[in-house]
Structure formats: C-alpha cells, structure tokens
Amino acid sequence: PPQSPNDYLDRLNPEQRAAVETVDGPLLVLAGAGTGKTRVLTTRFAHILMTRRAFPNQVLAVTFTNKAAREMRERVSSILGHPAEGLWLGTFHALCARMLRRHAELVGLTSNFSILDTDDQMRLLKQVMEAGGIDMKRWPPQGLMAVIQRWKDRGLTPARITAEEDSDFAGNKARALYAGYQERLKQLNAADFGDLMLHVVEVLRGHPEVLAQYHRMFRYILVDEYQDTNTVQYLWLRLLAQRTAPTPSNICCVGDDDQSIYSWRGAEIENILRFEKDFPGAAIVRLESNYRSTAPILAAASGLIAKNSGRLGKTLRPGRKDSRGEKVQVVSLWDSVEEARMVGGRIEALRRDGHDLAEIAILVRAGSQTRAFEERLITLGIPYRVVGGQKFYERAEIRDAMAYLRVVNQPADDLAFERIVNTPKRGLGDTAMRQMHELARDANIPLLAAAHRLVEDGGMRPKPRQALGELLTGFGRWREMLPGEGHVVMAGTMLDESGYTDMWKQDKTPEAPGRLDNLKELQRALAEFETLAGFLEHVALVMENDEQAETRRVSLMTLHAAKGLEFDTVFLPGWEEGLFPNQRALDEGGEKSLEEERRLAYVGITRARKLCIISHAANRQLYGNWSSAIPSRFLEELPPDHIEQEGSSSRRQPMAAMPSAFSGQFPLMARRPPRVIEAGAWEVAERPAKTAAIPVGTRVFHQKFGYGRVVAADDNKLDVEFDKAGRKRVLDSFVEKA
Ligand code: ATP
Numbered sequence: 001p002p003q004s005p006n007d008y009l010d011r012l013n014p015e016q017r018a019a020v021e022t023v024d025g026p027l028l029v030l031a032g033a034g035t036g037k038t039r040v041l042t043t044r045f046a047h048i049l050m051t052r053r054a055f056p057n058q059v060l061a062v063t064f065t066n067k068a069a070r071e072m073r074e075r076v077s078s079i080l081g082h083p084a085e086g087l088w089l090g091t092f093h094a095l096c097a098r099m100l101r102r103h104a105e106l107v108g109l110t111s112n113f114s115i116l117d118t119d120d121q122m123r124l125l126k127q128v129m130e131a132g133g134i135d136m137k138r139w140p141p142q143g144l145m146a147v148i149q150r151w152k153d154r155g156l157t158p159a160r161i162t163a164e165e166d167s168d169f170a171g172n173k174a175r176a177l178y179a180g181y182q183e184r185l186k187q188l189n190a191a192d193f194g195d196l197m198l199h200v201v202e203v204l205r206g207h208p209e210v211l212a213q214y215h216r217m218f219r220y221i222l223v224d225e226y227q228d229t230n231t232v233q234y235l236w237l238r239l240l241a242q243r244t245a246p247t248p249s250n251i252c253c254v255g256d257d258d259q260s261i262y263s264w265r266g267a268e269i270e271n272i273l274r275f276e277k278d279f280p281g282a283a284i285v286r287l288e289s290n291y292r293s294t295a296p297i298l299a300a301a302s303g304l305i306a307k308n309s310g311r312l313g314k315t316l317r318p319g320r321k322d323s324r325g326e327k328v329q330v331v332s333l334w335d336s337v338e339e340a341r342m343v344g345g346r347i348e349a350l351r352r353d354g355h356d357l358a359e360i361a362i363l364v365r366a367g368s369q370t371r372a373f374e375e376r377l378i379t380l381g382i383p384y385r386v387v388g389g390q391k392f393y394e395r396a397e398i399r400d401a402m403a404y405l406r407v408v409n410q411p412a413d414d415l416a417f418e419r420i421v422n423t424p425k426r427g428l429g430d431t432a433m434r435q436m437h438e439l440a441r442d443a444n445i446p447l448l449a450a451a452h453r454l455v456e457d458g459g460m461r462p463k464p465r466q467a468l469g470e471l472l473t474g475f476g477r478w479r480e481m482l483p484g485e486g487h488v489v490m491a492g493t494m495l496d497e498s499g500y501t502d503m504w505k506q507d508k509t510p511e512a513p514g515r516l517d518n519l520k521e522l523q524r525a526l527a528e529f530e531t532l533a534g535f536l537e538h539v540a541l542v543m544e545n546d547e548q549a550e551t552r553r554v555s556l557m558t559l560h561a562a563k564g565l566e567f568d569t570v571f572l573p574g575w576e577e578g579l580f581p582n583q584r585a586l587d588e589g590g591e592k593s594l595e596e597e598r599r600l601a602y603v604g605i606t607r608a609r610k611l612c613i614i615s616h617a618a619n620r621q622l623y624g625n626w627s628s629a630i631p632s633r634f635l636e637e638l639p640p641d642h643i644e645q646e647g648s649s650s651r652r653q654p655m656a657a658m659p660s661a662f663s664g665q666f667p668l669m670a671r672r673p674p675r676v677i678e679a680g681a682w683e684v685a686e687r688p689a690k691t692a693a694i695p696v697g698t699r700v701f702h703q704k705f706g707y708g709r710v711v712a713a714d715d716n717k718l719d720v721e722f723d724k725a726g727r728k729r730v731l732d733s734f735v736e737k738a
Pocket residue numbers: 011012013016031032033034035036037038039040256259290291292563564565566606
C-alpha cells in the first residue's frame with residue numbers, strides 16, 4: 001500500500017535528509033562506508049517523483065553494477081508503492097547502449113548495431129593488423145587492444161589523439177591501426193564495449209541539438225560510487241549535467257575516496273576533487289554516522305585506512321543503536337586447506353544456529369581463491385553462489401584445460417577434443433573440421449582417430465596439418481608421462497607444450513593474469529588427487545552438485561565485486577603478503593597500488609554488519625609445492641584493541657599446536673614430505689636441526705625466486721636481492737645456502 005507522503009523522509013538522519021531535500025543545484029555527498037549514501041540516492045530519487053518535480057523517465061540514475069540498479073529500482077518502487085517503470089536507471093554501459101541505439105546513425109551505425117565480445121574484437125583487430133602489414137609476432141595484437149581500450153577509457157577517438165600521444169606500438173602505428181579498427185567496426189555495423197561510452201560522448205560533443213534534447217529530458221542526475229568513474233564516464237556526466245544559467249545543474253553524486261578501487265581500469269579519483277570546480281556553487285554534504293557495522297568493525301576499518309596518505313579525511317562513527325558487538329577476529333591457520341575448513345566449519349555452525357546463508361559472504365582478493373572454498377562448501381552441502389563471476393570449474397580457461405585432461409584420460413572424448421583442437425588457434429578452418437567430422441562419422445571412429453587419419457592421408461594444407469600432427473603426437477607423449485611423472489607434472493607440461501598457457505600469456509586483456517592464476521589453481525586441485533581419473537570424476541560430481549535450486553546461498557566474490565554490498569557475516573581469507581596486498585599490483589604500481597590495496601581491505605571489512613573474520617594461512621601451495629607465507633602487513637595495521645586473535649598467542653607466531661599437522665589430523669599435509677613445510681614462524685617446533693642464522697652477504701637459493709644474495713636480515717626474515725626476481729623479503733627458513 002502507498003505510504004503517507006513523508007514516511008520515507010522519517011527514516012533519514014538530519015544530514016541525510018538535507019541531502020535528499022536539497023534537490024536543486026549540484027550536490028556532492030562525500031562520506032565513508034555504510035553512512036547511507038546509496039540510501040540517500042534512492043530516497044532522493046523517490047522524493048523527486050513524490051514531489052512531482054519530474055516524471056520517472058526524467059531522472060537519470062547511474063549505478064556501478066546491474067545488481068545495484070535492480071536494488072534501486074525495487075527500493076524506488078517500494079517507496080512509490082507501485083512498480084517504477086521507464087526509468088533511466090542502470091550502469092554507465094547499459095545507459096549508453098540505450099542512448100546509442102537512439103543516435104546510432106550519427107556515428108555511422110544503424111540502431112540494430114551489434115555489440116562485439118572480446119573474441120570478435122580480437123579477430124577484427126588481427127585482420128586490421130594483417131592488412132597493415134604488422135608483424136604480429138613482434139607486436140602482439142593484445143598489446144594494441146590494451147592501448148585502444150585505454151584510449152577509449154579516456155574518451156579519445158583516433159582523431160583526438162595527437163602525434164605525441166601515439167603509442168610507440170609497431171613504430172608509432174597504434175593511432176593509425178586504431179582508426180582502421182574503428183573503420184572496420186563501422187563497416188560491420190558493430191560496436192565494442194568501449195565504443196558504447198565513446199560514441200555517445202562524441203554524439204553529445206558534436207551535436208548540440210541532441211545534447212539540448214537530453215538537457216530537457218533529464219531534469220535530475222544521480223550517480224552512485226562516483227569515486228570510481230573514469231575519464232570517458234566523467235565527460236559523459238559533465239556534458240549531460242552542465243548547463244548554462246539560469247537552469248541549475250541538478251546533479252547529485254555520492255562517493256567515498258577511501259573506496260576508490262578501480263584505478264587499474266582508468267578510474268580517476270581526481271573527478272571527485274574537481275566536482276566543485278565543474279559545478280560552481282555545489283553543495284557538499286558529509287555523512288558521518290555509519291548504520292551498517294558494529295563499533296569494533298568500524299574501528300578496525302578506520303584504523304587500517306588511516307595508514308593511507310592523501311585522503312580527503314572523513315569522520316565515521318557508529319550510528320547503530322546496537323553498535324556494540326564482537327571484535328574483528330583474526331584467525332591464523334596452518335595452511336590453505338585448514339583455512340577452507342575453518343570457514344566451512346564456521347558457516348556450518350552459523351547455519352545450525354539459524355543464520356540466513358544469504359547474509360554470509362566470503363570475499364577474496366583474486367578470483368582463483370574461490371576454488372578451495374567452493375569445494376569445501378560442496379563437501380558440507382552448503383549452497384553458494386559466485387557473484388560477478390563464474391564458479392571455478394565453469395570458467396572458460398578451466399573448461400579448456402579440463403578438456404585437455406579429458407582427452408588424455410579418454411581419447412574418445414569427442415566433446416573435449418572438439419573444444420580444444422583449435423584452441424589455441426592451429427589454423428584449422430571450417431573445411432578441416434568438416435573433414436574430420438565426416439571421417440569420424442563414416443568410419444564410426446572417435447574424432448581424435450579421424451584427425452590422425454587426416455594427418456596421415458595428407459588431405460590438408462601443410463600448416464594446419466603440421467599443427468594438428470603436433471597436437472596428436474603431443475597427446476601420445478602426455479599420456480605416456482602419467483605413470484612416471486604423474487598427472488600434476490603432466491598437466492603443466494601439456495598446457496605449456498600445447499601452446500595453451502602461452503595463449504593467455506600473450507593476452508593483454510585485464511582478465512588474462514587471473515586466468516593464468518586459475519590454471520595454476522587447477523594444478524593445485526589436481527595435486528589433491530591420486531590419479532587423473534579420480535580428479536576428473538570429482539569435478540564431474542562437483543558440477544553435478546550444482547543443480548540445487550535453493551535460493552538462500554552463501555556469496556563468494558572478489559573484493560572488487562563486493563563494493564556497495566553488505567552482509568551480517570563476512571569472511572576475509574588469504575591476508576598474506578603477495579596475495580593481499582597483491583604482489584602483481586605492487587609490482588605494477590608501487591606505493592600508489594599499496595594504498596589502493598589498503599582501500600580494498602577497507603571495502604572488505606566495511607561490508608560486514610556484525611561479524612568480520614579475517615584469516616591467513618602460514619602455508620600455501622604454489623606451483624604444486626607448499627611455500628610459507630608471511631602474514632599481510634594489513635594485519636599489523638589493524639588497531640589491536642578492536643581485534644581478537646585466534647589460533648595463536650601473537651600475530652607473528654600462529655598456531656602453537658602446529659606439530660599436530662603431522663599426526664594425521666591433516667591428511668593432505670601428511671601426504672607431502674615435510675621438507676616443504678618450513679615456515680619460519682614455527683622454527684622451534686619444526687626445525688630443530690636447522691637453526692643457524694644466515695648472515696648478510698650469503699648467497700642463497702629460494703624455491704620460488706631462485707638464486708640471490710642476502711642484503712639484510714632481521715628476526716626470521718631476510719631481504720634478498722635475487723638474480724632474476726629482484727629484491728624480495730622472504731622467510732629465512734625458505735632459503736638454503738647456495
Ligand atoms: P557504501 O559506501 O558501502 O556504498 P553507503 O554509504 O552507500 O555504503 P548504504 O548502503 O546506503 O550506505 O547504507 C548502509 C546501511 O545502513 C544500509 O543497511 C541502510 O539501510 C542503513 N541506513 C542508512 N541510513 C540509515 C538511517 N538513517 N537509519 C537506519 N539505517 C540506515
């Protein structure tokens with residue numbers, strides 16, 4: 001039933017209410033996590049409609065995810081008391097796609113243009129490079145694709161790129177190739193993802209009459225998560241919102257500089273700082289009461305983020321009536337297997353106590369981390385979903401790798417063989433594939449056998465014939481490796497020799513490193529099984545298990561995908577140096593990235609309403625070997641008064657009872673030789689024989705980083721200048737004198 005007109009305003013505090021009721025003129029809400037920014041935006045939307053300042057289709061509302069858009073639509077509907085329809089509400093891309101359909105002809109497309117996926121984009125770009133006579137061995141197309149995407153993120157069409165700004169790709173040919181690529185897209189009546197924003201911005205820039213039409217239409221603009229807008233999104237907003245006096249710019253942006261976590265996708269935190277300049281007379285509202293989390297959770301998050309420099313600075317205090325609560329728990333575990341058990345066990349206990357699974361989340365730094373938790377939850381029969389991503393065994397690279405493994409296990413597995421016979425590309429065109437299928441059907445033999453015959457009979461062009469021949473002999477060789485080298489080594493060799501790993505190494509899209517991580521994670525999963533067949537059966541069962549239709553599920557996702565969301569209980573596993581903060585991010589961006597990693601940690605902790613459980617393992621499997629892990633520096637940065645340590649007497653010396661790992665309580669550990677389970681923190685318990693300190697200047701060998709020389713030593717940690725890997729801080733127990 002419709003609510004009495006002002007009910008919705010009563011649910012706001014005075015500052016929030018001011019932000020909702022200051023409807024005309026530019027407004028920036030700058031406030032920390034959980035202070036009700038999204039609630040303000042949603043209520044403001046409803047308020048504009050309730051006070052009849054605009055019709056539903058005259059408000060433009062931008063959210064960061066489709067999920068957020070759905071939630072906002074629901075909330076607006078519930079405040080209105082009827083379903084809200086015809087809203088311009090969605091992500092930047094969704095809104096731009098809709099606009100571009102209306103004006104496609106202005107950029108040389110028609111309104112039914114298609115939106116290309118990454119595969120199509122790549123194929124097209126390669127054609128353009130081929131036509132341009134570019135040596136693609138020397139200049140991988142993926143590199144050019146990345147350059148083009150960055151330009152698009154910055155709102156740069158080929159014509160807007162000056163000669164100085166041209167990338168040195170292929171001898172300053174990037175700009176010309178970009179132009180060629182855009183031309184081809186136009187001929188195909190297609191747009192790639194980046195074009196959706198870029199084209200619309202071009203239309204608005206070049207066609208004042210179109211812009212004026214939108215100015216008349218959108219009386220109010222609302223933007224959530226403003227801190228993560230990139231340049232082209234910012235240009236789009238500014239074009240739509242900036243108008244000439246006397247009409248005010250009715251734009252309201254909400255954001256939090258401490259939650260800016262997408263700079264790697266071109267997001268510009270400066271956009272927040274520029275707001276007052278772009279929109280003179282802008283009102284700034286600050287919200288300081290956090291209604292989401294208990295006091296200890298808030299204190300822990302605030303203490304951590306205080307270590308960042310260059311913050312705008314905000315006050316954040318508990319606003320919940322029941323804000324007293326449990327301290328943030330930091331749990332130290334022996335290894336990643338035990339960590340997954342701990343999380344699974346706690347979730348099971350919560351479920352027993354009647355907690356709603358949908359109010360529990362596991363937030364990880366890297367997508368590959370979900371696997372261990374997925375398997376644990378499956379074992380326990382706890383339904384889960386992977387948000388903003390696919391379940392581990394459904395990811396494309398894992399399906400590909402699994403297909404390779406299936407062919408080794410079972411050469412007659414036609415589905416598997418077909419999936420990978422031309423992945424990576426081996427020059428097998430439609431004709432070759434048709435020949436293979438016909439032969440298989442006529443002779444009633446498996447595809448792989450048909451492929452053998454085809455290669456032998458020579459009914460193919462020389463190049464694909466050679467490539468296919470190599471794959472087939474490869475499969476013979478890899479199968480022979482099984483009894484001797486074992487399935488884990490075989491899998492690594494196979495993925496390398498078949499060119500599959502290389503395919504992703506060459507790929508310069510932002511997803512590629514994550515895919516390579518997933519492939520390594522797959523090898524770790526393989527190592528948990530005695531045989532290849534056993535593993536394949538396990539995965540088949542895992543996938544089968546998936547069909548359950550329960551709706552209340554635990555959420556698994558990356559920290560990036562968790563922005564804006566909230567849960568009663570949040571698990572934050574894997575707080576270890578290298579994993580979080582993430583080494584790759586640090587290598588690429590140094591101190592700036594460290595601050596962004598810290599913001600991610602802040603986002604993670606502030607997702608929790610009541611319970612936040614952070615964990616780290618002392619041993620993690622890398623490349624099939626166990627290696628020791630140093631607890632994340634973020635753990636030390638948490639204010640001690642607000643956290644509670646578990647499984648240890650001090651943060652640096654977790655798990656006093658460690659030796660039990662060898663008493664059969666941890667079957668996985670027991671299967672590995674103890675040699676690789678040398679973590680410095682347990683020297684006393686684990687390494688009675690090897691206690692001599694390693695002095696500065698010693699030449700050492702490290703399993704992961706190779707040879708190097710010790711340049712500094714303190715406690716149980718060494719700074720080593722590695723010949724290949726550069727300077728790293730490692731646990732002394734993990735290096736040997738060379
Ligand atoms: P984030 O920075 O994480 O996106 P946010 O600032 O958008 O957070 P919201 O998600 O809008 O915060 O609000 C956090 C929680 O606090 C929500 O559950 C919301 O319903 C609740 N909340 C917001 N304002 C109030 C209020 N005045 N009284 C009670 N609860 C509130």
